[in-house]
Amino acid sequence: MATGSVTAGGQDRVRRAANSKAVDVAARAGFVARGIIYVLIGVLSLRIAFSGGGEQADRGGAIAEIAQKPFGTVLLWLLGIALAGMALWRLSEAAFGQAGPDGGKASKRAMAAGRSVFYGFVAYSVLSFAAGDKGSGSGKSDKNSQDVTAKALDWPGGQWIVGVAGAAVTAAGLWIAARAVMRKFEKHLKMQEMSARMRKAVDFFGVFGGAARGIVFATAGGFAIAAAVQHQPGKAKGMDDTLRTFAGTPAGPWLLALIAVGLMAFGVFSWANARWRKV
Template sequence: MDTGAWAWTGRFRARQAARGSVTEGAARAGLAARGVIYLLVGALALQVAFGDTSKQADRGGALEELAQKPFGAVLLWALGIGLVGMALWRLSEALFGSVGKDGRTARKRLLATGRFACYVFVAYSVLSFAVSRSHGGGSSDQQSRDATARALEIPAGQWLVGAAGVGVVVGGIWIGVWAVLRKYHDDLQLGRMSRRTRRLVDVTGVVGGAARGLVFAAIGAFAVRAAVDYSPERAKGLDDTLRTFADTPLGPSLLVCVAAGLLLFGLFSFAMARWQHV
């Protein structure tokens, strides 16, 4: 191989290494930012369960809570930038594939594309709040009702809302099953953990993932009901969905369990930020 070819190969490998380093940093920052949001939402849900109904247990409420802390503005910007990192990581997976033997399959790329779109929206809402410091991105309940009302007005909107709701229910079930079966082991550097650390990560992953899946499935079920009844008011965001758990025969105790699960998922996100394969 001549000198020019060696130089080109060296530059190519250097670019790959640099891209890998940037992607890894973005992924770990994004997972940590996700953890912060789930910790805040879980804490707010606990307060609701114990009678503080003035709290808004969703992303907007979490941002409001964070803004009131010392250096709140700095924390908000750090959170938003971390979520941008998460979006860029998912975009990288959609374009170049993810780690693992099936990381370049169409299914994985499509899943990464969906996650990219989701985190673009979340990052935008957080950064918008960091700039304006108003409304915390809006109530998730009102956003859900507004989006459902607009969708129902278009041709075949009732079918569209119903299909979207079913998709969210299926996604929630998949999240819960993925957690209970510990499928996340494939994404973690288990060899770098002690036995005790692995047990603790499993507690947060299984319980936290199951709680997260339950919440997603419930949100989807309310969307399906909104479609069947042709009533946008039936749709619920995260806050109303969590409050609904307290209205079951089990009472606030069920909401306490779900809130605790969301707190554990926040901790699990920090574990992912530390040991995730990127």
């Protein structure tokens, strides 16, 4: 009985730590960092749309952009630490469930675990770049995508693996866009604490930004499917080439500009999450 009490007490302390003020601050700092990255990707995309700039419109381009600014290395350290905070918060959600009545569902905890791994990787790449490893974090997403696709296509059943992965990314993008349009994000925010004008603004940024982000993901997944079907790794595209593809449509640079503004809107929405997210 004593052993059981000690175990229960230890679990309770871990749970309290997961719901502590420190984790709350870490999560909100992570949303701020995510917002900065998406706003910068949007700005870089706008430059490409109207000037054909050579910058990378992806996370690597955003990191390189920050590094060029005064105190850029310090800013990257802060950004990486904030993203590590996001990973920690997602890990706590995986272990103990999310805020809300259905936050303990296995599916939600599994998604939180996946997000924790993703943000952990992003934090590591940013911190590595800040520490002097210039090949980390700022790598071109298109080359990385093509290299990974080429390796996967050489595996037994590689075409199926790449095709299924592409279909999963496409489905995830459509799911992200659909949930944004349906305003599913509202249940995660303290909407009652906002003024009527602020609620409208947050709704706009959430719908517009989430839809744009979902479209980019879905389009990238479509390119992965094409690479699998045609057995051509060069067909796979990272975020940078995916965004540039929008400029090659009949709508020209205006479609890319619209997506770019949408990504910036998602960045602003991330900052709203930093203020009103239920953690």
